[in-house]
Amino acid sequence: QAGAVVADVEVKGNRTIGSDKVISQIKLRPGQPYNENVVSDDIKRIYETGFFKDIAVDVRDAGAGKVTVVFTVDEKPVLKDVEFKGNRQVGTRRLEKLSELKDGVFIDELKLREAENLIWGFYVKQGYPDVEIDSELKVDRATNQATVVFTIQEQGRFRIRNVYIRGNVAYSDRKIRALIKTRRKWLFGGGLFKQKVLEDDLERIKEFYQRNG
Numbered sequence: 001q002a003g004a005v006v007a008d009v010e011v012k013g014n015r016t017i018g019s020d021k022v023i024s025q026i027k028l029r030p031g032q033p034y035n036e037n038v039v040s041d042d043i044k045r046i047y048e049t050g051f052f053k054d055i056a057v058d059v060r061d062a063g064a065g066k067v068t069v070v071f072t073v074d075e076k077p078v079l080k081d082v083e084f085k086g087n088r089q090v091g092t093r094r095l096e097k098l099s100e101l102k103d104g105v106f107i108d109e110l111k112l113r114e115a116e117n118l119i120w121g122f123y124v125k126q127g128y129p130d131v132e133i134d135s136e137l138k139v140d141r142a143t144n145q146a147t148v149v150f151t152i153q154e155q156g157r158f159r160i161r162n163v164y165i166r167g168n169v170a171y172s173d174r175k176i177r178a179l180i181k182t183r184r185k186w187l188f189g190g191g192l193f194k195q196k197v198l199e200d201d202l203e204r205i206k207e208f209y210q211r212n213g
Contacts, residue, residue, distance in 0.1 A: 004034045004059075009065035013073045015144055017051050022073060034059065034067055042071070051075055051106050059124060076106040077139045077146035086152040090123070095150070098122050107146050112137060119150065125196040130155040158186045161193040171212075179204045 011019040025045040054074035099115040123131040132153040139146045154210035165173040
């Protein structure tokens with residue numbers, strides 16, 4: 001298509017996003033010489049909107065040394081609903097907030113994996129290190145609307161049988177234990193393992209030694 005002049009620029013395949021919004025990302029204009037580098041940059045800008053999972057460009061002969069450039073886009077599905085199955089210890093509203101998924105957003109596998117990781121991280125910090133989380137994206141092809149289903153196997157919570165202090169020379173076990181909130185289980189309960197508490201304990205010990213040499 002070297003030397004051809006652009007007769008028209010068209011957008012096809014869009015369902016939710018208006019053509020004007022796509023055109024606003026395209027620098028190639030009618031009357032300009034056709035330039036593949038400009039088209040490549042246009043495709044990149046369209047992708048960066050976050051609305052589309054695929055973009056194709058078709059250059060059609062329009063006669064008299066001119067071409068029509070057609071951008072065919074494939075929109076990501078729009079999130080309609082989020083469902084949770086198997087969660088018994090953590091409420092659905094809490095999980096909805098943790099997932100950071102909201103109705104009406106364009107959803108893809110990356111956002112799905114990010115939501116899984118956020119939920120998994122919360123469970124681990126609450127003492128469920130063996131939690132298993134699976135997600136499924138169900139798309140209605142007729143409407144391009146999607147439902148995300150999270151299936152959660154919480155497994156059991158870990159309880160702490162004992163807490164050992166090792167490597168301390170300058171300060172006694174009692175002194176170190178006074179700094180931490182991680183506690184072993186006792187006759188009437190307690191002793192739940194929580195990753196966040198452990199991390200905070202380690203940070204307090206570190207700060208104590210830094211302050212006291």
